[in-house]
Amino acid sequence: METTPPFGLHQSPTERKHPPVTAATDHKVTVVLTRPLVLVGLMGAGKTSVGKRLAAILNVPFRDSDHEIEAAAGLEVREIFERFGEPYFRDGEARVIRRLLADAPGILATGGGAFMSEPLRQEIARSACSVWLDAELDTLWQRVKDRPTRPLLQQPEPRKVLAALLESRAPVYAGADVRVRSEPGLSHEQMARRILEGVRAHDLAHPGRPPALEKKTG
Ligand SMILES: Nc1ncnc2c1ncn2[C@@H]1O[C@H](COP(=O)(O)OP(=O)(O)O)[C@@H](O)[C@H]1O
Numbered sequence: 001m002e003t004t005p006p007f008g009l010h011q012s013p014t015e016r017k018h019p020p021v022t023a024a025t026d027h028k029v030t031v032v033l034t035r036p037l038v039l040v041g042l043m044g045a046g047k048t049s050v051g052k053r054l055a056a057i058l059n060v061p062f063r064d065s066d067h068e069i070e071a072a073a074g075l076e077v078r079e080i081f082e083r084f085g086e087p088y089f090r091d092g093e094a095r096v097i098r099r100l101l102a103d104a105p106g107i108l109a110t111g112g113g114a115f116m117s118e119p120l121r122q123e124i125a126r127s128a129c130s131v132w133l134d135a136e137l138d139t140l141w142q143r144v145k146d147r148p149t150r151p152l153l154q155q156p157e158p159r160k161v162l163a164a165l166l167e168s169r170a171p172v173y174a175g176a177d178v179r180v181r182s183e184p185g186l187s188h189e190q191m192a193r194r195i196l197e198g199v200r201a202h203d204l205a206h207p208g209r210p211p212a213l214e215k216k217t218g
């Protein structure tokens, strides 16, 4: 069983406006998150729960756009949909994500619909590294079916709704920088470590861009 983080983390000097945040150290190697990791994917993919685990491993801030919207509105996502409608929610979601993208680099879990916005995708591409948590319909359904919190699924035949969303959104999620498959049986911890591997592989494959995870020794 893995018990130690893959590496410690120090925020390095970057061009961001926020000061460095000192984080866990591990051995002599430190790693700096130079831009946010933005988790995208359908409801139930694990953006919120795996994202929290990932942030804990890296000892960086965790933010969830749904949570931020709820805190700002003083209402649950379901209530915002009911009282003000989806377009109102999407406006708030875009505003919140823009704000969080400008924040100190950390893990940002988005709501499953956020990445459908072309302008937001462009902003995420400029200032972050996006990671698609890609799970099969059966896996997603098992995870969301008993919860009343997702307004898009509070209708007849919710599994069909989820299937249709997966079909229409998957090609858009596929535009994320990194794709990590969420297979049944993989724990949150294993998923978080897969994400780190994926981001490192993406960094190596794109030497022209500063890496999202910068390794430092000493
Ligand atoms: N890899 C995983 N292993 C086990 N359970 C998971 C995994 N990923 C997500 N879950 C569970 O599925 C449910 C939905 O996950 P959540 O993180 O809220 O997804 P999202 O934010 O993408 O909608 C939660 O109960 C969560 O604990």
Ligand SMILES: O=C(O)C1=C[C@@H](OP(=O)(O)O)[C@@H](O)[C@H](O)C1
Binding pocket: 041, 042, 043, 044, 047, 048, 066, 077, 110, 111, 112, 113, 114, 149, 150, 151, 152
């Ligand atoms: O897919 C979507 O459009 C939505 C996903 C939800 O977040 P999760 O993906 O975290 O469940 C939440 O933002 C809202 O219910 C709409």
Ligand SMILES: [Mg+2]
Binding pocket: 047, 048, 049, 064, 066, 109, 110, 111
């Ligand atoms: Mg979530």
